[in-house]
Amino acid sequence: MKMAKLGKLALSFSLGLTLLAGCGGSGGTTSGGEVTINLGSEPPEMNSFLNTDSTSGNVLRHVIVGLTTLDQNDEAAPGVAESWTTSEDGLTYTFKLRADAKWNNGDVITANDFVFAWNQLFSTYNGADYASTWAVMFEGAEELMAATQTEEDAKSEAGQAAYANVGWKALDDSTLEVKFTGPYPYALSVLAFYNLAPISEKLYNEYGGIDYYGKEADKMAYNGPYTVTQWVHEDSLVMEKNPNYWDADSINIEKINCRMIKDTGAALNEFENGTIDMIGLNGEQAKDYRAKGENVQSFDDGSIWYLEFNTKRAGMNNAKVRKALTLGVDVEQYVANVVLNESKPAQSFTATSVNGGEFSEKVGTVWNRSNDYTEAKKLLEEGLAEEGLTLDTFKPVLVGDVGDTGKKTYQFVQEQLKKNLGVTMEIDQVEFKTRLQRMSDGDFDIVWAGWSCDYNDPMSYLDLWITDGGNNHGKWSNAEYDALIKAAYMEKDVEKRTQELLDAEKIIAEEVPIGPMYYRQKDYICSDKLVGVQRTAFREIDLRFASVK
Amino acid sequence: MFKYVMKRVCYAFLTILLLIAITFIMMHTAPGNPFSSNKATSQAIMDAKFARYGLDKPLYQQFFIYIGNVLQGDLGTSIKYNRPVTTIIGESFPVSFELGIRAIIISIVGGIGLGAYAAIRRGKAADTIAMTVAIIGVSVPSFIVAALLQYFVALKLNQAAGTVIFPISGWHNEMAKMLPSFALGLSSLATISRLMRTSMLDVMNSDYIKTAKAKGLSERTIVWKHAMRNAVMPVITVLGPLTASILTGAFVVEQVFSVPGMGKYFVISITERDYTMIAGTTVFYGAFLIIMTLLVDLAYGVIDPRVKLAES
Numbered sequence: 051m052k053m054a055k056l057g058k059l060a061l062s063f064s065l066g067l068t069l070l071a072g073c074g075g076s077g078g079t080t081s082g083g084e085v086t087i088n089l090g091s092e093p094p095e096m097n098s099f100l101n102t103d104s105t106s107g108n109v110l111r112h113v114i115v116g117l118t119t120l121d122q123n124d125e126a127a128p129g130v131a132e133s134w135t136t137s138e139d140g141l142t143y144t145f146k147l148r149a150d151a152k153w154n155n156g157d158v159i160t161a162n163d164f165v166f167a168w169n170q171l172f173s174t175y176n177g178a179d180y181a182s183t184w185a186v187m188f189e190g191a192e193e194l195m196a197a198t199q200t201e202e203d204a205k206s207e208a209g210q211a212a213y214a215n216v217g218w219k220a221l222d223d224s225t226l227e228v229k230f231t232g233p234y235p236y237a238l239s240v241l242a243f244y245n246l247a248p249i250s251e252k253l254y255n256e257y258g259g260i261d262y263y264g265k266e267a268d269k270m271a272y273n274g275p276y277t278v279t280q281w282v283h284e285d286s287l288v289m290e291k292n293p294n295y296w297d298a299d300s301i302n303i304e305k306i307n308c309r310m311i312k313d314t315g316a317a318l319n320e321f322e323n324g325t326i327d328m329i330g331l332n333g334e335q336a337k338d339y340r341a342k343g344e345n346v347q348s349f350d351d352g353s354i355w356y357l358e359f360n361t362k363r364a365g366m367n368n369a370k371v372r373k374a375l376t377l378g379v380d381v382e383q384y385v386a387n388v389v390l391n392e393s394k395p396a397q398s399f400t401a402t403s404v405n406g407g408e409f410s411e412k413v414g415t416v417w418n419r420s421n422d423y424t425e426a427k428k429l430l431e432e433g434l435a436e437e438g439l440t441l442d443t444f445k446p447v448l449v450g451d452v453g454d455t456g457k458k459t460y461q462f463v464q465e466q467l468k469k470n471l472g473v474t475m476e477i478d479q480v481e482f483k484t485r486l487q488r489m490s491d492g493d494f495d496i497v498w499a500g501w502s503c504d505y506n507d508p509m510s511y512l513d514l515w516i517t518d519g520g521n522n523h524g525k526w527s528n529a530e531y532d533a534l535i536k537a538a539y540m541e542k543d544v545e546k547r548t549q550e551l552l553d554a555e556k557i558i559a560e561e562v563p564i565g566p567m568y569y570r571q572k573d574y575i576c577s578d579k580l581v582g583v584q585r586t587a588f589r590e591i592d593l594r595f596a597s598v599k
Numbered sequence: 600m601f602k603y604v605m606k607r608v609c610y611a612f613l614t615i616l617l618l619i620a621i622t623f624i625m626m627h628t629a630p631g632n633p634f635s636s637n638k639a640t641s642q643a644i645m646d647a648k649f650a651r652y653g654l655d656k657p658l659y660q661q662f663f664i665y666i667g668n669v670l671q672g673d674l675g676t677s678i679k680y681n682r683p684v685t686t687i688i689g690e691s692f693p694v695s696f697e698l699g700i701r702a703i704i705i706s707i708v709g710g711i712g713l714g715a716y717a718a719i720r721r722g723k724a725a726d727t728i729a730m731t732v733a734i735i736g737v738s739v740p741s742f743i744v745a746a747l748l749q750y751f752v753a754l755k756l757n758q759a760a761g762t763v764i765f766p767i768s769g770w771h772n773e774m775a776k777m778l779p780s781f782a783l784g785l786s787s788l789a790t791i792s793r794l795m796r797t798s799m800l801d802v803m804n805s806d807y808i809k810t811a812k813a814k815g816l817s818e819r820t821i822v823w824k825h826a827m828r829n830a831v832m833p834v835i836t837v838l839g840p841l842t843a844s845i846l847t848g849a850f851v852v853e854q855v856f857s858v859p860g861m862g863k864y865f866v867i868s869i870t871e872r873d874y875t876m877i878a879g880t881t882v883f884y885g886a887f888l889i890i891m892t893l894l895v896d897l898a899y900g901v902i903d904p905r906v907k908l909a910e911s
Contacts, residue, residue: 094680102636177648179634182641199643200650265682283682283690285769285859311768311857315746319754319767483631483872490635500637520639 083304083598085580087328087591088317092284092310097264098247099171102179107244108591109308112289113274116247117145117164117226118238122595123406124506124588126238130159130248130273131226140233140542141189147224150296153250154272161220163248168218171245173198176260180245183504187240189217189229233542236507239588243505248273275301275594284310302582302597327577333390336573348392348571350403352587353502354511356396357448357463357565361526363495365444369561370433375446375496376565377419377426378471379463384568388458391573395419396566399558400508400551403569403587409508412552416559417566423470430471446495447476451485459498489523497523500570506588508551509538515563526563604897611889618885619669619878623662626869626877633678633872652678652875669882675875679867684879688861692883694770695853695860699846701776702784706841709788711834714795715827718803729792736789741848745782745855752778768857779856783849787841791834799830839895843888 093106098114101107119129131145151159171178172185172194185191190212197212198204204213217229230237240246249263253271257263264270267281275298276289289306291298309326311317318335320326331339331346339346357376359366366372381395394402398413434444450460460477467473475496480488488494501521503510513519513535517527534554541547558564576583582596634640634648649655652675653664668675674684717729753765766775802808803826811821850862861880868876 092680097681100681102638174643174647175651177634177644177651179636179638179640179644181644183638195641195643199647261676282859283687284863285857309769309857313768313855313857316749316768316855316857319749323754323757323763323767325763325767481631481870483629483633483635483870486635486637487631490639504638520641 083302084307085303085305085327085593085596085598086307086309086325087593088311088320088326088330089287089308089591090310090317090330091312093287095264096270096278097260098244098249099167100176100178100260100264101244104590109278109287109289110244110247111274111589111592112276112306112594113272113278113292114244114247115151115274116243117241120239120242120588122584124239124586126242129242130164141230143228143230143237144221145226145228147226148296149224151273152294152296153253154277154292154294155253156294157250157252158223159248159250159273160223161226162223163250164226164246165218165220166251166254167247167249169194169213169216170249170254170260172216173204175199175201175204178245180504184240184243184245187230187232187234187237189231190215191217232540234507234539235544235547236505236509239507240505276306286310301594303593306593321575321577324577327580328574328583331573331575333388333573337390339575344575346573346575347585348573349585350394350401350587351502351570351572351590352401352403353500353570354396354399354401355498355500355567355570356399357567358489358497358499359524359526359562359564360492360494360496361524361563362492363446365434365437365439365446366495366524368433368437370429370436371444372433372562372565374426374430374433374471375467375473376562377417378423378430378473379466379565379567380421380470381419381567383466384459384462388462389568389570391571393571394569396568398555399564399566400511400555401503401569401587404503404506404508404511409548409551412548413555416555427471430473441472441474445474445476447478448496448498449478449480449485449488449494450498451482452479456498463498492523492525494523499523499564502587508555509535512538512551512554512558515558522563524563526561528557528561528563531557531561604893607893607896611886611893614889615882615885616666619666619882620662622878622881623658623665626872626874627658629869629872631872633874652676654874665878674879674882677868677873677876677879679871679873679876684875687864687876688879688883691859691861691864694858695846695849695862698770698776698779698783698849698853698858698860699842701780702787702845702849703842705780705784706787706791706845707834707838709784710791711795711827711831712792713788714792714797715799715822715830717792718796718799718830719822721800726796730796733789733792736785737793739786740851741782741786742851742855744785745779745852748778748782749855768855770856770858770860775856779852779858782856783845783852787845790837790841794833794837795830798833799826802826802830835895835898839892842891842895846887846891847884 089105089108091105093109094103095101095106096110098110101110115129117129117131118126121127130147130151132148134143134145136143147159147161153159170176172181172191174181174195175198181195185195194212194216197209203209219227221227250271254263257269262269267278272278272292275292275295277292278287279290280288287308289308291301291304295301311320314332314335317326317329321329336346359372361367385393385395397415397417398410400409400413402410404410434440448460448463450456456479460479464475464477467475485497489497501511501514514521515526516522516532516535531554534550538547538550541550574585579599580596581599584592584595634645646655653661665675672685676682677684677687680687713729713733717726720726749767753767756765757763764774765778766772769775808821808826811825849860850866852858853860853862864876864880867873868880
């Protein structure tokens with residue numbers, strides 16, 4: 051029994067580690083206005099304020115709209131809010147809601163639907179994973195979180211006072227006032243995020259509250275271009291045009307069938323069979339299709355992959371060593387031979403997909419990678435000497451996930467460091483949850499890790515490395531960096547703010563808390579009939595602007 | 600008979616209790632927690648989630664609460680999917696069960712037929728072909744069989760025919776169910792056919808068959824009435840474990856054909872540290888297998904009158 055389980059476990063990894071490839075371009079089914087796409091997996095959570103999963107996000111994007119919504123350029127456009135005004139200090143927004151914004155049952159969406167949803171999001175006892183990420187931005191949200199650890203706390207006087215003092219208020223049914231804690235330039239695009247979408251209190255309770263809301267197709271309310279009309283768990287999900295959506299005329303595709311096929315080989319066979327119009331491709335599949343001259347499309351998924359150094363460990367505590375290890379890997383070779391698609395070597399930390407690449411352009415190329423490793427080697431020797439180490443005593447261990455895909459990556463890094471710098475690095479492949487535990491325990495030398503942003507701003511990357519930041523597993527600490535990030539949080543002057551963030555990037559380049567490797571591209575292919583699919587770092591799958599040819 | 604069954608049921612109950620205890624200890628000693636993810640969650644939220652699932656209590660308390668709930672038929676809420684474990688099992692087990700039953704029928708009918716036929720045609724071409732098929736079935740892992748079937752029988756046939764004959768994946772209609780059932784049943788089919796052939800050869804060489812032949816009975820009567828009934832006994836013996844392996848081993852086939860069955864939950868629940876799901880699937884399958892074994896043991900008594908349950 052035990053052995054059988056272990057065997058299955060091993061298989062799950064070899065089969066289950068499919069690249070989360072994209073879906074893109076154009077597909078085509080026979081009947082007019084109906085397409086089938088592969089979601090890749092079951093959406094694990096469809097309650098908008100609880101969700102953090104990208105597959106669920108791909109469905110929610112089509113069925114739920116917040117105050118704002120991301121347009122074709124990933125910029126915030128009016129959603130349920132048709133217009134808004136901003137106070138002089140940039141902290142207070144007053145949103146005017148559309149009169150024709152309705153839930154799928156016909157109820158008009160009111161400002162109270164937002165107040166209710168946000169109160170739920172920031173009530174700690176509900177356990178919304180991203181609550182603390184967003185709480186820093188909204189006035190009264192952190193206080194509310196502190197006062198609502200349990201349901202009893204929430205009902206207490208202090209809890210009720212916290213609810214009364216939050217920075218989001220319904221001035222009347224169609225007017226919502228929101229107070230931010232800083233003049234965030236990305237405030238409006240954050241409001242497009244599904245966590246901050248409205249929820250009708252009446253329907254929420256009717257469907258059974260937190261234990262049931264969003265668990266079945268008919269147990270949640272929709273206000274977006276589509277509604278989920280059928281949801282067979284772990285198998286398929288159907289989205290059909292929502293007649294109550296105010297802008298229904300702009301939506302072309304009548305019906306979107308979503309399959310949940312994990313196995314990339316099976317998905318490919320479905321695509322070849324003409325039964326699925328859009329599938330993601332893994333590196334090898336994309337390479338094959340490209341070689342055949344097929345129209346493989348790709349998008350930058352907003353993730354950067356890097357070596358995270360534990361700056362509390364001998365050797366890794368030295369910036370020269372960290373820099374040498376980063377420069378010692380030929381990332382171009384890595385992308386060409388392991389990733390197998392058009393992913394880009396990282397030129398800085400913040401990914402190029404942010405702000406349409408404007409910020410990355412300003413940062414420029416901070417990593418002068420070359421095939422000449424003499425300088426990197428010199429740096430390494432200096433750094434090791436400073437720490438009283440030699441190449442014989444410095445033997446870092448790279449922690450990564452189990453599975454063949456990861457293994458190829460780790461082995462590549464291992465070979466490169468040996469060949470280019472003479473460093474002997476060992477590999478320790480562990481289960482995903484074990485890796486997370488070891489990262490938060492600081493039980494590693496180097497981890498192969500990745501990050502993708504939550505909102506369209508460099509801050510979504512750069513505030514990772516502040517001292518004691520929850521994601522700063524390497525425990526790197528730099529007072530100057532902390533000060534820059536803190537200043538940028540509250541900076542109203544756009545140019546000054548950009549400069550502060552650029553300076554922060556510069557410190558990363560010098561101090562190397564992490565060694566940037568590459569920005570990931572995902573590949574997908576569409577059938578000839580499906581056109582106009584959009585896929586970006588902020589909208590992994592978006593069929594709102596697509597149509598059937 | 601009644602006493603025997605009661606005794607077995609008591610043992611079964613104790614076994615399941617032990618199973619839960621071991622599962623509890625093992626899953627809680629595995630590093631990592633069910634709520635950790637790539638992005639850090641604040642400690643307050645983490646605490647709230649632990650409290651929500653009752654994971655903030657001491658382990659022994661969790662254990663007794665869990666046992667109490669199980670006795671009331673409540674397996675808790677899956678941490679990853681946020682839905683009741685009983686609902687998830689209720690949706691996915693019937694699918695896996697149907698897949699398993701189809702595979703078992705294919706393996707029994709095919710295996711007994713192939714084995715008996717090979718035995719009767721011993722040394723002839725039919726025997727060689729049948730046993731070659733059996734060896735392939737035993738040695739090629741089911742995920743390769745599944746992938747090959749999907750590519751050649753489904754995709755290539757559909758493309759050649761210009762229409763969908765066998766769907767590539769899913770569990771939506773009769774044709775979609777065929778390939779996964781065959782892929783899952785093939786290795787058992789092979790095992791059964793080899794066993795059946797050996798057993799059939801033994802029986803065919805025994806004295807009473809010679810007597811039957813001498814009496815001038817037709818070959819059909821000899822094979823069907825006299826030989827098969829005895830030759831099939833060893834096959835029935837392996838049916839228990841074989842059924843268990845088919846019903847629990849469907850993960851790979853389910854994945855390749857995207858069948859919404861239960862297999863994936865065994866694996867995903869462990870990697871995700873979805874405690875309630877790990878315990879739920881283990882209890883459910885544990886109970887299921889124990890009951891199946893009991894039924895197989897009882898079936899002996901019915902099929903073979905020499906086995907007297909009350910005395911054993």
